[in-house]
Amino acid sequence: MLFAAKGITKRFGGLTAVKDVDxxxxxxxxxxxxPNGAGKTTLFNVFTGLYTPDGGEVKLDEHSLIGxxxxxITALGVCRTFQNIRLFKAMTAIENVLVGMHARVELGLxxxxxxxxxxxxxxxxxxxTARTLLERVGLxxxxxxxARHLPYGDQRRLELxxxxxxxxxxxxxxxxxxxMTGSEARQLxxxxxxxxxxxxxxxxLIEHNMRVVMEVSDRVTVLDHGxxxxxxxxxxxxxxxxxxxxxxxxxxxxxxxx
Amino acid sequence: MRGARxxxxxxxxxxxxxxxxxxxxxxxxxxxxxxxxxxxxxxAILFIYLAAMPGYLRAALLAVxxxxxxxIIGAYNVYxxxxxxxxxxxAALALGLNIVVGLAGLLDLGYVAFFAVGAYSWAIFxxxxxxxxxxxxxxxxxxxxxxFIFVGLAVAALAGVLLGLPVLRLHGDYLxxxxxGFGEVIRVLANNLxxxxxxxxxxxxxxxxxxPPVPFGLPYAEYSYFLVLLIVLVVIVVNRRLEDSxxxxxxxxxxxxxVAAQAMGVPLVRAKLLAFACGASFAGVMGVxxxxxxxxxxxxxxxxxxxxxVLAMVILGGMGSIPGAVLGATIVTVLxxxxxxxxxxxxNELKNAGVVILGYPLADLPTQLEPAKYERMxxxxxxxxxxxxxxxxxxxxxxxxxxxxxxAEEHKTxxx
Numbered sequence: 001m002l003f004a005a006k007g008i009t010k011r012f013g014g015l016t017a018v019k020d021v022d023x024x025x026x027x028x029x030x031x032x033x034x035p036n037g038a039g040k041t042t043l044f045n046v047f048t049g050l051y052t053p054d055g056g057e058v059k060l061d062e063h064s065l066i067g068x069x070x071x072x073i074t075a076l077g078v079c080r081t082f083q084n085i086r087l088f089k090a091m092t093a094i095e096n097v098l099v100g101m102h103a104r105v106e107l108g109l110x111x112x113x114x115x116x117x118x119x120x121x122x123x124x125x126x127x128x129t130a131r132t133l134l135e136r137v138g139l140x141x142x143x144x145x146x147a148r149h150l151p152y153g154d155q156r157r158l159e160l161x162x163x164x165x166x167x168x169x170x171x172x173x174x175x176x177x178x179x180m181t182g183s184e185a186r187q188l189x190x191x192x193x194x195x196x197x198x199x200x201x202x203x204x205l206i207e208h209n210m211r212v213v214m215e216v217s218d219r220v221t222v223l224d225h226g227x228x229x230x231x232x233x234x235x236x237x238x239x240x241x242x243x244x245x246x247x248x249x250x251x252x253x254x255x256x257x258x
Numbered sequence: 259m260r261g262a263r264x265x266x267x268x269x270x271x272x273x274x275x276x277x278x279x280x281x282x283x284x285x286x287x288x289x290x291x292x293x294x295x296x297x298x299x300x301x302a303i304l305f306i307y308l309a310a311m312p313g314y315l316r317a318a319l320l321a322v323x324x325x326x327x328x329x330i331i332g333a334y335n336v337y338x339x340x341x342x343x344x345x346x347x348x349a350a351l352a353l354g355l356n357i358v359v360g361l362a363g364l365l366d367l368g369y370v371a372f373f374a375v376g377a378y379s380w381a382i383f384x385x386x387x388x389x390x391x392x393x394x395x396x397x398x399x400x401x402x403x404x405x406f407i408f409v410g411l412a413v414a415a416l417a418g419v420l421l422g423l424p425v426l427r428l429h430g431d432y433l434x435x436x437x438x439g440f441g442e443v444i445r446v447l448a449n450n451l452x453x454x455x456x457x458x459x460x461x462x463x464x465x466x467x468x469x470p471p472v473p474f475g476l477p478y479a480e481y482s483y484f485l486v487l488l489i490v491l492v493v494i495v496v497n498r499r500l501e502d503s504x505x506x507x508x509x510x511x512x513x514x515x516x517v518a519a520q521a522m523g524v525p526l527v528r529a530k531l532l533a534f535a536c537g538a539s540f541a542g543v544m545g546v547x548x549x550x551x552x553x554x555x556x557x558x559x560x561x562x563x564x565x566x567x568v569l570a571m572v573i574l575g576g577m578g579s580i581p582g583a584v585l586g587a588t589i590v591t592v593l594x595x596x597x598x599x600x601x602x603x604x605x606n607e608l609k610n611a612g613v614v615i616l617g618y619p620l621a622d623l624p625t626q627l628e629p630a631k632y633e634r635m636x637x638x639x640x641x642x643x644x645x646x647x648x649x650x651x652x653x654x655x656x657x658x659x660x661x662x663x664x665x666a667e668e669h670k671t672x673x674x
Binding site: 048069071074082087088089090098100101103113126 | 499
């Protein structure tokens with residue numbers, strides 16, 4: 001099992017944001033869906049160490065992630081993007097990606113100060129990799145543009161490239177297609193499929209665009225009020241009565257009646 | 259605008275740079291007491307830095323100005339050499355603070371504490387004062403000074419880590435308040451650690467502090483200038499290297515968004531402590547040099563206003579910009595030591611000469627109206643004006659400047 005979370009519970013004061021949720025991923029692309037406030041982002045924050053859960057266990061390859069700091073979790077191979085895009089705004093696109101590699105840089109203070117051949121080799125390699133990554137997500141022409149000057153869709157792609165730079169085994173994407181046009185979203189999903197095929201990377205999406213979810217996901221998990229109410233293939237979930245009632249209800253009925 | 263264009267044309271800029279150097283050099287030689295002549299010389303150095311020309315030529319011209327002309331100017335008027343040395347000391351401080359505030363975005367209002375730590379480390383052991391603590395055998399021989407440059411570095415870096423540890427969870431205003439407190443604590447300690455064991459000799463300060471042995475029979479002022487220049491060069495190189503590495507990028511990432519930085523694998527604790535330690539170590543080194551140069555130090559040299567002064571240098575020059583920090587240090591120091599003082603002297607001369615302006619005899623002017631006393635107010639005004647018209651500072655960090663050029667080019671293609 002690549003990634004397994006068991007019995008995750010997270011409370012904020014009297015509010016239980018996530019209640020006893022299990023989630024596993026062996027590979028491929030999984031989606032987490034649910035109405036606003038269902039606890040999806042909270043779950044991501046627990047997975048990446050931003051929150052410590054009040055109960056439950058999170059494991060990457062049988063290695064427990066509970067109690068680790070976010071940077072340690074990233075170093076182990078779980079990286080993420082944010083719902084409300086959190087780029088390093090005053091830094092250029094390529095610098096953003098280079099920061100993403102931080103956990104993989106094996107240089108000490110002395111290497112930096114001495115600037116010997118080892119430093120130049122590692123740094124040169126990092127810049128080449130960063131450039132390749134940016135070209136792959138379609139930002140090859142904006143390498144030196146400050147992140148804040150990029151259009152919205154490009155910022156999302158840059159955040160994806162930055163997360164990929166840490167060479168994750170599991171990538172958590174929080175609404176990656178928000179603000180994108182239909183064709184942009186489809187392009188992005190093609191890209192994600194490519195990364196999964198190339199590197200055996202596991203991806204978990206939080207997504208509101210149902211077309212994207214249904215097209216791209218191998219498995220879908222549905223949360224409502226912090227609880228998991230359904231899980232399965234996109235088709236199974238689409239026909240699940242509880243899901244239709246809680247979330248897909250009107251839209252599901254709507255699209256089912258052309 | 260026209261001036262900027264001249265600077266961009268090498269064919270004009272290169273001869274003009276040389277001419278400026280020669281003219282300003284001649285001016286200082288002919289009028290060794292003229293503040294304007296020396297300011298012209300400084301302007302020539304700035305012009306060379308900004309003008310378009312091949313890198314080797316720029317380096318050569320700067321070397322001529324700083325290594326040859328400046329010491330000669332010092333022979334004409336040793337006070338100018340003193341100013342240049344002070345500029346160097348504050349440039350190193352500004353560069354250190356630039357790491358903490360400019361790159362890592364950790365607002366430190368007590369930075370001068372590290373300067374104090376470095377200064378006291380040599381002051382105590384490089385003067386007979388240490389006999390009061392250890393009984394005898396002091397002061398250490400002047401040669402120990404060179405070892406203490408590294409001791410000052412290490413002790414200040416340690417102080418940086420000690421300050422960093424408790425404030426790791428704080429940022430913004432809260433961090434600023436705690437660092438301000440830390441700066442005051444160090445000053446108050448220096449003021450009061452004369453009992454029960456006399457470490458710092460309290461407000462009376464420590465003197466005489468040993469000066470390092472001077473090679474080649476150089477005059478001490480010249481030697482001190484070269485030493486400070488060398489240290490500033492080393493600090494600039496170290497700064498550059500840190501900035502253009504994963505460490506510098508991690509600092510900037512923390513400044514931009516520390517949650518995202520940590521999520522991308524930047525260990526916040528280690529990166530912040532490193533920023534505090536690096537910034538502090540530069541101040542520590544300069545503290546040792548400062549103590550030896552002044553021969554006498556007391557807590558008055560390390561007040562809160564000094565911290566603010568260094569911060570003003572960083573902001574004036576441009577946050578996160580190495581040339582900016584150096585320029586900021588120059589402007590603030592020269593304004594302090596030369597321009598305002600010069601104005602005061604000039605006003606005094608007018609007073610003594612009994613000049614009457616618009617029927618008002620200047621001799622009646624109250625002494626409170628002396629420009630030198632308006633130092634802080636004038637800085638305040640300059641900072642306010644800067645924040646309104648040029649918030650990025652005089653020489654903003656490279657990237658931002660490149661960005662501005664790019665948009666300017668885009669603009670051109672659009673209008674064409």
